[in-house]
Amino acid sequence: MKMNGARILIESLKREGVEVIFGYPGGQVLPIFDALYDADMKFILTRHEQGAAHAADGYSRATGKVGVCLATSGPGATNLVTGIANAYMDSIPMVAITGQVKSFLIGNDAFQEADITGVTRSITKHNYLVKDVKQLAQTIREAFYIASTGRPGPVLIDIPSDMQQQETEFIWPEEVDIRSYKPVLFGHPGQIKRAAKLIASSKNPLIYAGGGVITSGAHYELKKLVEKLNAPITWTLMGIGCFPDTHKLSLGMLGMHGTAYANHAVMEADLIIAVGARFDDRVTGRLDKFAPYAKIIHIDIDPTSISKNVKVDIPIVGDAKNILGQLLEDITKVPDTSEWLKAISQWKKKYPLKYQDKKDIIKPQYVIEQIDDITKGSAIITTEVGQNQMWAAQWYKYNYPRTFISSGGLGTMGFGLPAAMGAKIGMPDKVVFDIAGDGSIQMNIQELATCVCNKINVKVAILNNGYLGMVRQWQELFYKKRYSYTCLHNPDFVKLAESYGAAGIRVTKKEDVRKAIEKAISIDNTVLIDFKVEEEENVFPMVPAGEALNRMIEGLA
C-alpha cells in the first residue's frame, strides 16, 4: 500500500507496539501531526519538548518498553537534547523523532534548522537522518532494535518534512539484521566457571548490583544468587528496586550518600560481584582506595564498562539474566559467610541510617517515610535531582524493580515531574509520586498543565526548604557557609498548582503530613503538596568528593 512518510512513521510505530507518543508540534512535523489527527495512537501534548523526552524516559523506566518522543526541527529538537542525554547516561531505551527542514534545504541555515544528528551524536546510541522515504520503515525498525537491545539507549531519527510528504510503498521489514551490531547475550562459559570458583574460595563476598539488573529483568536470578551465597548485597542509585530493601541481606545503596554499612562492606570485602553496574565515581569514591582487599567479578553487557574505572579480575560480558542463571548452575560450593555477616550486622547496629526527628518541624526524611508507610512501599517514586533525590533513595523502602525512577548519570533537575507523567501513563493503576525540591520542580513545572489536561493524576511532594539544597549543603560543608545564589524566592506553589487546575496542599506542621499524603492520594486529580521542611537539613552519611568510601561524614554524633 502506498503511503506518505508521515503515515509510514505512524504505521511503523504501531508495528513496534508503541502505545503512546509524547511530543510537541511545529512547522517541520505538520505532516506527522496531520497523520496523528485520525490515527489510532495515543498522543500526549506536553508543554515543553524537554517534558516530552523525560516523559518518554519515565514511561520506559516504569514499563521496560521503548519510550517515544516527537518534536519539530531546530528549537524543538534542541529542547529534546537534555532528555536524550539523560536517557543515554542511564541506558534507557528511547526513540526520539525530530522533524527537519526539507532535505534540499539542509545546510542552508533554513528557518528552524539545526543539525540535530550532529548535536546528538555523542548522546545517542545511534542516530539517523532519513534522506529517502523508501528507507523510512527500515530505519524505524532498526532504531527500535538498537534502542532496546544490548545496552539500551536513545536513538534519534531526523525526518525532513519532504520525506514525511513523499509517498512510497509501505513494506514493513519483519527481520532486522545489522551486520555491525551484534550484542553479546551469553557470557563466556569458561569465565562463568572461573567466577564460580572464585566465589567458592571467598570469605567476605559482596554483591554490587546496578541498573543493568533491572534492564535485563534479572532480579529473580539476583535474589537467588544472594540467597544461595548468603551474601550481603548493595546497589547503586540506578539499581534501586532490583532487590527488596527489607530483605535481611540488603545493605541498601552504596556510594556518596549510601549507607555507612554498605560502604564499610565494600572496603572490607574480599570479593565483589558487580552485576550491571559501572563503578561510577559517585559509587567508588576515591578510586585508588576503592575496595582494597577485593577481587572483582564484573558482569556487564557493555564491554566498554569493563576495567574502565576499576581493574576487573574476571570480566563476563553478556546479559545479566543469562549469566546469573548460568552462574547459579555452576556454583556448587558456597562460601561460609557467617563471620562476614556478623561484621555486617555490627556495622548496621553501629552506623544505622538515621536523622534527628523533631516535633515542631517537618523533616524531609520524615515526609518520605510517611509516603512509604502510606503507600506500603508499592508506589512508583520519581525524583528530581539533589537532596530530594538522595532522601527518596534512602528513606523509601523499594521492594520491586521499576518503582524508583531517577536521573542517575546526568543528574537532571526537572526530570521528576515529566518522568512521573510518563510512568503514570505506563502504569495507570500505580500511585506515582514525584519527590521534588522547590528548585527542581520549577524546571519543568509547566507539565502540571499536561497532567491536568490529560488526567494524568500524579502526586508531587515538594520538600520545600527554600534552597537549592544539595548545592547549599556543599557550600555549608566545604565553602564556609557562603550560600552563593542558592537561596530561592519561590512562588506560592499551592496557588500555582490551582491555577493549572491541579489541587494544591500546603503542609507546615508535622502532624498534618500524613493527612496531606492520604488526601493527595484520595483526590482524583494531579496534586501538589508543598511541604515546608527544615531549611538547612543535610543528606548524611556523605563521602566527600575525592575521599575513600569509608571516610564518611556522619552528621549526627
Next chain:
Amino acid sequence: MRHTISVLVENKFGVLARIAGLFSARGYNIASLAVSETLDPTVSSMTMVVDAEDEKILEQIKKQLNKLIDVIIVTDFTKKGHVERELVLAKISYSAKDKTRLDAALDNTCAKAVQRSSGSAIIEIMGDQDEIRELLDSLKQFGVKELVRSGRIAISKD
C-alpha cells in the same frame, strides 16, 4: 606509543564524524587518517595513526569504536604483522643543473620525479615511514617548498 588502527565501517555519511568524535572527545589527536572504499562498496576502510600516551585510554577508545553501530571491525595493527605505506608528494626547488644530483638522490629508492620544470620538480615517494624519512632528508639539499602526505594505509600480513 604510536598505534596504527584499521577500522572497517559502513560506507555511509556521518560515520567519519562519529569516529573522529570519539577521539576528539578525549583530547586525542589523530596523527594521520586515510579513508577509502574497499572491495565491497558498502564498506569503507579507515586507517588511522594515533599517539597514545595512556594505553588504557586507547584500549577504551578501541572498545568505544567497536560499540559504534556503523563500525564492523576494529584492528590494532601495532602488535600484528602488517605492511604499511604512505604516499608523499613533495615540491622541491629544481633547475636543469640539478638533474644529475636529483637522479642520484632518487636512484634505487621508492621515489620518482613526476614532473620537472624550470624552478621546481614534484617528487612522488611511496614507502614505509623509514624510507619516506630518509628520502625527505635527502631532498632537503634542494629545498622542499611544499609537502602533502596521503596518510598511512596498512594491510595485515595474514
